[in-house]
Amino acid sequence: xxxxxxxxxxxxxxxxxxxxxxxxxxxxxxxxxxxxxxxxxxxxxxxxxxxxxxxxxxxxxxxxxxxxxxxxxxxxxxxxxxxxxxxxxxxxxxxxxxxxxxxxxxxxxxxxxxxxxxxxxxxxxxxxxxxxxxxxxxxxxxxxxxxxxxxxxxxxxxxxxxxxxxxxxxxxxxxxxxxxxxxxxxxxxxxxxxxxxxxxxxxxxxxxxxxxxxxxxxxxxxxxxxxxxxxxxxxxxxxxxxxxxxxxxxxxxxxxxxxxxxxxxxxxxxxxxxxxxxxxxxxxxxxxxxxxxxxxxxxxxxxxxxxx
Amino acid sequence: xxxxxxxxxxxxxxxxxxxxxxxxxxxxxxxxxxxxxxxxxxxxxxxxxxxxxxxxxxxxxxxxxxxxxxxxxxxxxxxxxxxxxxxxxxxxxxxxxxxxxxxxxxxxxxxxxxxxxxxxxxxxxxxxxxxxxxxxxxxxxxxxxxxxxxxxxxxxxxxxxxxxxxxxxxxxxxxxxxxxxxxxxxxxxxxxxxxxxxxxxxxxxxxxxxxxxxxxxxxxxxxxxxxxxxxxxxxxxxxxxxxxxxxxxxxxxxxxxxxxxxxxxxxxxxxxxxxxxxxxxxxxxxxxxxxxxxxxxxxxxxxxxxxxxxxx
Numbered sequence: 215x216x217x218x219x220x221x222x223x224x225x226x227x228x229x230x231x232x233x234x235x236x237x238x239x240x241x242x243x244x245x246x247x248x249x250x251x252x253x254x255x256x257x258x259x260x261x262x263x264x265x266x267x268x269x270x271x272x273x274x275x276x277x278x279x280x281x282x283x284x285x286x287x288x289x290x291x292x293x294x295x296x297x298x299x300x301x302x303x304x305x306x307x308x309x310x311x312x313x314x315x316x317x318x319x320x321x322x323x324x325x326x327x328x329x330x331x332x333x334x335x336x337x338x339x340x341x342x343x344x345x346x347x348x349x350x351x352x353x354x355x356x357x358x359x360x361x362x363x364x365x366x367x368x369x370x371x372x373x374x375x376x377x378x379x380x381x382x383x384x385x386x387x388x389x390x391x392x393x394x395x396x397x398x399x400x401x402x403x404x405x406x407x408x409x410x411x412x413x414x415x416x417x418x419x420x421x422x423x424x425x426x427x428x429x430x431x432x433x434x435x436x437x438x439x440x441x442x443x444x445x446x447x448x449x450x451x452x453x454x455x456x457x458x459x460x461x462x463x464x465x466x467x468x469x470x471x472x473x474x475x476x477x478x479x480x481x482x483x484x485x486x487x488x489x490x491x492x493x494x495x496x497x498x499x500x501x502x503x504x505x506x507x508x509x510x511x512x513x514x515x516x517x518x519x520x521x522x
Numbered sequence: 523x524x525x526x527x528x529x530x531x532x533x534x535x536x537x538x539x540x541x542x543x544x545x546x547x548x549x550x551x552x553x554x555x556x557x558x559x560x561x562x563x564x565x566x567x568x569x570x571x572x573x574x575x576x577x578x579x580x581x582x583x584x585x586x587x588x589x590x591x592x593x594x595x596x597x598x599x600x601x602x603x604x605x606x607x608x609x610x611x612x613x614x615x616x617x618x619x620x621x622x623x624x625x626x627x628x629x630x631x632x633x634x635x636x637x638x639x640x641x642x643x644x645x646x647x648x649x650x651x652x653x654x655x656x657x658x659x660x661x662x663x664x665x666x667x668x669x670x671x672x673x674x675x676x677x678x679x680x681x682x683x684x685x686x687x688x689x690x691x692x693x694x695x696x697x698x699x700x701x702x703x704x705x706x707x708x709x710x711x712x713x714x715x716x717x718x719x720x721x722x723x724x725x726x727x728x729x730x731x732x733x734x735x736x737x738x739x740x741x742x743x744x745x746x747x748x749x750x751x752x753x754x755x756x757x758x759x760x761x762x763x764x765x766x767x768x769x770x771x772x773x774x775x776x777x778x779x780x781x782x783x784x785x786x787x788x789x790x791x792x793x794x795x796x797x798x799x800x801x802x803x804x805x806x807x808x809x810x811x812x813x814x815x816x817x818x819x820x821x822x823x824x825x826x827x828x829x830x831x832x833x834x
Binding site for chain 2: 463
């Protein structure tokens with residue numbers, strides 16, 4: 215063993231430092247969305263559901279356009295026709311073509327789902343992030359308001375609003391958004407508060423990054439996952455609520471069609487013509503199942519820590 | 523703990539107040555009167571005024587509101603607009619029996635089947651029973667309960683004639699609606715328990731128990747199941763919401779004389795006082811359930827501390 219003073223300085227050679235490569239990031243940069251997508255692609259069930267959903271969305275866009283029949287077109291000579299090559303899903307009590315009606319109805323249901331989720335997202339994210347970023351008294355007041363609102367059962371308010379406002383798609387979307395944003399706001403606030411205290415944000419701040427940059431580079435990308443996942447679960451629940459309201463008779467009214475209206479209509483004549491219930495029921499179940507599995511897949515992909 | 527409950531009670535009062543106010547003013551905005559429009563307009567004006575006076579509808583809105591709040595504080599919901607001369611509280615007490623029976627049966631069935639499925643799925647992870655449970659869990663939350671109720675009624679009631687199609691005659695009439703309501707509960711609980719169990723099964727104390735030489739069944743029953751069942755309390759709130767929402771449609775499908783069908787009928791007939799009474803009672807019940815579950819949970823599981831939870 216060498217003694218301490220035996221080590222001469224010339225045993226050490228200064229390593230060559232490539233100044234320009236010091237800051238080089240070895241891995242290609244990925245945004246939060248790309249990263250999630252790569253992981254989602256490995257989940258076969260979720261991808262399969264994504265494809266089914268895309269097919270359903272395409273059908274709801276184009277099937278009513280290319281069908282020979284219009285969703286509101288009545289023909290009293292062909293009422294209650296069973297499915298046939300001419301009317302793929304049969305006709306209802308007014309001789310309306312069920313194929314055209316189902317895809318038109320699916321279109322309305324999907325529009326309601328997406329619009330409600332988008333409004334939710336907009337209000338919730340704004341409220342949650344403002345509350346978390348400003349902090350202090352503003353945050354306290356905003357949180358008190360949320361704590362009062364969170365106890366209100368959504369359905370009660372939605373039903374009351376539906377009774378007061380004129381029936382229509384916009385009413386449903388507004389009613390759903392008024393009650394729905396609270397959850398999103400809470401999630402976003404919690405996520406931002408958690409991030410604010412984490413070391414990498416502190417590091418960025420120490421390095422002199424401006425608040426704006428921190429929000430853009432660190433807070434938003436790390437919150438996108440939570441937002442996407444929550445929005446993904448909002449869509450099917452909005453579709454369900456609309457169908458439910460239409461089923462108990464306070465949602466959309468005939469001759470407009472949504473999946474809920476069709477199911478309600480089919481239920482009235484279930485005894486003799488079960489296909490009028492079963493076809494729209496299958497479509498709504500398919501939509502709900504796919505959204506639910508895709509939502510789970512997205513949760514696993516965006517937030518691996520939450521994987522269970 | 524005491525301070526926490528006081529704080530929560532304060533919020534509950536505030537929330538209920540918001541619900542009360544929202545319900546009242548939204549009801550006031552409703553188009554039309556609660557009375558049959560045609561027959562009401564046929565009455566001579568002085569009689570119209572009399573009818574309005576009897577229900578206190580002739581006064582300015584804020585007086586109506588104050589009276590309404592005053593009455594509710596006394597526990598009175600006023601007279602039904604549709605069932606003339608009947609107090610809403612009486613109508614509600616008549617109707618609550620069937621709803622509670624069906625709801626309780628649904629929760630019980632949901633809990634039992636959900637627990638069994640969830641435990642089996644976690645115990646036999648990645649086997650047939652696990653996949654089956656996951657399929658049930660996804661379908662259970664995806665199939666709208668009114669669709670399920672309608673299909674059950676059609677196949678089991680009508681086609682095969684095993685159980686009564688509808689109406690409230692004997693206990694057997696409550697079976698189909700209970701099953702229809704329980705499916706989503708089964709799905710929620712099975713999924714929840716499975717996740718919890720998979721988590722618990724990886725804990726160190728399970729390994730210790732195994733290392734001690736306990737039999738597999740004992741490890742499962744004494745350690746894993748006991749620790750995974752407790753958190754189920756936390757999803758009691760969503761389950762109650764689920765059952766209530768479901769009952770609105772399911773009670774109508776099976777013609778059950780319960781609260782759900784009363785609510786839907788009152789909506790169709792503009793029976794203000796009944797609608798308000800049901801909204802407020804249900805909201806109060808829901809809020810209480812949430813409070814009780816939170817408190818119970820912290821009492822049962824000492825690892826949960828309410829106060830520190832709030833501080834986060």
